[in-house]
Amino acid sequence: MTILLKFITQTVFIRTLGKDFLGLNGLFTNIISVLSFAELGIGTAIVFSLYEPLANGNEKKVAALMYLFKRAYTFIGITVAVVGMALLPFLHFLIKDYDQLNNVAYYFILCLSNSVVSYFFSYKRSLLIADQHEYISALNIFGFMVIQVIVQIIMLIFFHAYSLYLWTAVICTFVSNLFISKKVNDIYPYLKKFGHVKIENNLKKVIKNNVIGMIGSKIGSIVVRSTDNLLISMFLGIAIVGLYSNYLLIVTSISTILIKLVSSVTATIGNLATEHDAQKSYEVFTKHFMINLFVTTIASACLLVSLTPFIGFWAGKGYALGFNIVIAIVLNFFIDQIRQTSITFISAYGLFVPNGKKSVIEAFMNLALSVIFMKMLHLGIVGTLTGTICTNIFLNSWWEPLLVLNRGVRLKNIFLIFYVKLYLKNTAFLLFAVSLFAWLIFELDRYLNMSGILAAVVNSVIMIIMLVLLILTTYRHNDSLRYVKRILKSLI
Structure with missing residues (x-):
């Protein structure tokens, strides 16, 4: 609302x-x-x-x-x-x-x-x-x-x-x-x-150490999430910021809902951490990741096929950006959103200090890459987003789950199994599926000659149906999907 x-x-x-x-x-x-x-x-x-x-x-x-x-x-x-x-x-x-x-x-x-x-x-x-x-x-x-x-x-x-x-x-x-x-x-x-x-002084010292660790995290978060408009304004002008702001409103709105969904259990995970049951914590972590991945994939796919027609209907065709920019916006949203599982567990386990060190590197890496892609390679808005995407792929995607599993869950030999078999394999498969389905939907749009809000709604509905069917068939034996089914049945 x-x-x-x-x-x-x-x-x-x-x-x-x-x-x-x-x-x-x-x-x-x-x-x-x-x-x-x-x-x-x-x-x-x-x-x-x-x-x-x-x-x-x-x-x-x-x-x-x-x-x-x-x-x-x-x-x-x-x-x-x-x-x-x-x-x-x-x-x-x-x-x-x-x-x-x-x-x-x-x-x-x-x-x-x-x-x-x-x-x-x-x-x-x-x-x-x-x-x-x-x-x-x-x-x-x-x-x-x-x-x-x-x-x-x-x-x-x-x-x-x-x-x-x-x-x-x-x-x-x-x-x-x-x-x-x-x-x-x-x-x-x-x-x-x-x-x-x-x-007490000892508690004050613990909080002080956590805050010091959070400084690095704040630097990384601010640079990654809050400098795009600054760079666009400095190099491209305030009117372009206005166009990008409409896309940002839509993507941020969906991101807000999904982050509420995945982070709402932070306090519960914090209580779970006090039990010191590593195997149980790992099971919860993997379920959380897979559910987050399913939901994020569906949301990203709908954005990919519906953003352009929706902006044309809502704000006017003069406010539309190129499809290459839409791809960069959606990919950035997807990668950032699947990070939220690790971020939720980092907060719940209080892993602020080790994560803060990474975030300082993240900040400098993101800013440098964004400026290089945007100014030196003349990629404009796509360059800014590409810098963020590269930072998330080459640093955050592996560092954050490694930190959670090694320092939070405390299962030190499980990271490669999680990262290769669960993270990379499923992410690559679902991204390929989204690309294929999006191509089919755009071909259908050309045939039906749809535009505006009708195209946005029809594209999203078709994408949701295809992805839900794919997930239900491909992951029917997956514990995370079974868990979701049990929740839905109890709600119904």
Whole structure:
């Protein structure tokens, strides 16, 4: 529902403000994502530390961790504000056509304000997540999202004002966090009772080490996920960012759903880790990976055959990008999404320090390759995405499962079996199948002469049917598929 609301807002945004403002909005979102580096992974590290005291009912320890969280996030919010304001004189370097736009600094300050206010009170959402009550936070976010979208649409239609659009976001973010803060205080009254209890030095040291490890992970995550629009804006212009933003909205929306699906069990895996049953953990890891691979393959295949006709119908043919760019976007989505199994287990097992070291290499490798492919080889948007794809294939695809199996699950002789027989073999097979099915669907499109929303829907339905039949027949004896079947039968 949140994604549907975002599509409605983006549609009105396109119709009222156009490509330049759409590109500016996408660029600001990326800059704010880069500034989120100031968070340093403190949230993830403290959530990991909350599992044990919540499981044991240690209220004083939970309250102490939340007090530390509060102080840390207050400092982070101030830091983001200061660093963001310091970026103002350099905005013209990041925007190729800066001189053709008005009030860029003012708009950026409003975007920055929305990010800064999000750090105050929002830390309490982490307690709900760690205690497996994330649905409370999700409903709160959704409720205020509805209000925000309605008001923003009114501002766009009647006033055509980007500034009022941004002001609405700032106010809704702040009020949403106030409400969730009160809700958490009601659910966990001991937070006030032990409001200023400090954590022990040994626990503080563990959190500090985890945060240091998360710094590397944050660098890698930000460079891989948040610099594409920056590079496109610097070298190709803000209007191209606007075109790419529409594709990014669709892909990110689907990615958000899938990541919620695969990461929702993080706290459960964290509890499983405390049992120290290596064989059971490995079985859960392989099931998680295969289910993630099946779902990701179907989602990627639908995007491949439906993105172009859907963009033409939704935004207009003038907002469409070349099919080579679509292939790069979808392949990047696919590879990044199948990583989420390893990322979920890394978070659940608290493997922040060893993963952080890899992420520093990942950041430099991704940035260097993206610039080389984009600027030196003149591949444009495809070059930026190719840099990310190569980084994921040649580094992340093997490092992260190796880390989970060796340092988390602690089965040191199983990695090659998993990587070759399960990861590479199944990924290559399903990618080949998607390529073949996509070719058949495009040939059918030419014969039927379909376009727009009809082509997008028909292409997706045909692709889903073919892939589901393929998976059901090829993997009928697979434990992961049997597991899914049992869940579906119990639900039905």
